[in-house]
Amino acid sequence: MTADLRAMTLDQAEAFALAQGWPRFRGEQVWRWVHDRGVRTFAEMTNLSAANRDAVAAVATLGGLTLAEAQVGKDGTRKLRFVTHDGSSIESVLIPDADRDGKTTICISSQVGCAVDCQFCATGKLGLKRNLDTSEIVDQVYLSKRLLAEAAPERRLTNIVYMGMGEPLHNYDNLVQSLRILTHDKGAGFSPRRITVSTAGLVPKLERLGGEDVRPNLAVSLNAPNDAIRDLIMPINRKWNIAALLAALRAYPLAERRWITFEYVLLAGVNDSVGHAGELARLLRGMKAKVNIIPWNPHPEAPYERPTAAAIDAFQNECKRLGFPTYLRTPRGDDIDAACGQLANRSNGEAIVPLRIRRTGPPPPPPVD
Numbered sequence: 245m246t247a248d249l250r251a252m253t254l255d256q257a258e259a260f261a262l263a264q265g266w267p268r269f270r271g272e273q274v275w276r277w278v279h280d281r282g283v284r285t286f287a288e289m290t291n292l293s294a295a296n297r298d299a300v301a302a303v304a305t306l307g308g309l310t311l312a313e314a315q316v317g318k319d320g321t322r323k324l325r326f327v328t329h330d331g332s333s334i335e336s337v338l339i340p341d342a343d344r345d346g347k348t349t350i351c352i353s354s355q356v357g358c359a360v361d362c363q364f365c366a367t368g369k370l371g372l373k374r375n376l377d378t379s380e381i382v383d384q385v386y387l388s389k390r391l392l393a394e395a396a397p398e399r400r401l402t403n404i405v406y407m408g409m410g411e412p413l414h415n416y417d418n419l420v421q422s423l424r425i426l427t428h429d430k431g432a433g434f435s436p437r438r439i440t441v442s443t444a445g446l447v448p449k450l451e452r453l454g455g456e457d458v459r460p461n462l463a464v465s466l467n468a469p470n471d472a473i474r475d476l477i478m479p480i481n482r483k484w485n486i487a488a489l490l491a492a493l494r495a496y497p498l499a500e501r502r503w504i505t506f507e508y509v510l511l512a513g514v515n516d517s518v519g520h521a522g523e524l525a526r527l528l529r530g531m532k533a534k535v536n537i538i539p540w541n542p543h544p545e546a547p548y549e550r551p552t553a554a555a556i557d558a559f560q561n562e563c564k565r566l567g568f569p570t571y572l573r574t575p576r577g578d579d580i581d582a583a584c585g586q587l588a589n590r591s592n593g594e595a596i597v598p599l600r601i602r603r604t605g606p607p608p609p610p611p612v613d
């Protein structure tokens with residue numbers, strides 16, 4: 245059986261090398277090619293002799309994805325469709341930062357579809373097909389980095405949000421493994437402060453995440469100021485209600501100067517009144533919390549309407565008046581169905597041209613064979 249190098253941490257790659265009877269440094273050598281340099285084949289590992297490359301290829305694989313399509317929105321947002329080894333499609337979204345020069349966030353998926361079934365979300369309507377494995381999660385980042393280097397070299401990937409298709413905490417082990425890989429300073433080297441995991445509120449897994457050695461920022465998809473509304477639009481609330489969710493979040497060991505982000509999708513006539521804003525403020529009182537208000541991004545799979553501009557303003561003003569931080573999220577990539585809650589493998593049929601391979605980053609370590 246072959247082992248997937250793209251799914252390993254550095255420690256695991258070193259242990260793997262020793263288990264093969266190779267020197268420990270061979271583990272780091274191949275791991276860095278995969279996770280720092282982002283190579284796609286063993287042939288690109290040019291500081292190994294041909295014989296050693298063949299030896300590695302005989303016992304290891306490089307799992308991951310194939311980039312099948314990229315659509316570019318009017319605001320520069322890119323929706324990427326990847327195909328898995330078993331023919332499923334998943335999506336990621338590259339979002340250029342509007343304010344900060346060159347900075348770009350990638351929104352990645354953790355599952356093929358999703359089981360949580362939030363009523364306003366297009367992904368939820370797909371149902372769950374399967375969890376993504378670790379290499380399929382990290383490869384969204386690596387392939388996006390290559391695409392950016394080709395298509396927009398002035399931009400760089402600076403932030404990762406686990407807010408694409410799927411509930412990351414339903415794929416807990418692969419989530420945590422991917423976080424360990426992506427934050428290692430000898431690999432992709434993302435600071436945990438630049439990574440956000442978004443959850444619909446799986447209370448036991450939130451408690452477990454709080455005890456991990458790598459702890460990202462937390463975003464919670466709240467979307468309602470009380471259980472009556474949340475029960476209707478997020479069935480998961482019937483299992484873990486708002487009180488249970490907030491108790492878990494209050495106990496979450498937040499690092500200094502970190503806040504929990506609450507996502508609040510604003511649905512006309514459902515959760516968007518000034519009274520709801522007041523309820524929300526009371527609910528979150530005393531927490532290190534900020535609220536992202538997301539006016540609903542329409543799609544054909546759900547019966548809701550986007551609130552009027554006046555209703556959105558009134559909701560946000562009431563939140564501000566009551567003294568807690570809110571941010572109005574402008575939809576990004578909504579013209580290509582890439583905005584929040586719209587990911588459902590819809591395509592405009594524009595296939596991408598194959599990527600040329602371009603090396604980025606520092607030169608590889610010196611040859612040792």
Ligand code: SF4
Pocket residue numbers: 358359360361362365366367368369408409410411443444465585
């Ligand atoms: S909002 Fe997130 S958790 Fe809810 S159905 Fe959509 S992908 Fe799943």
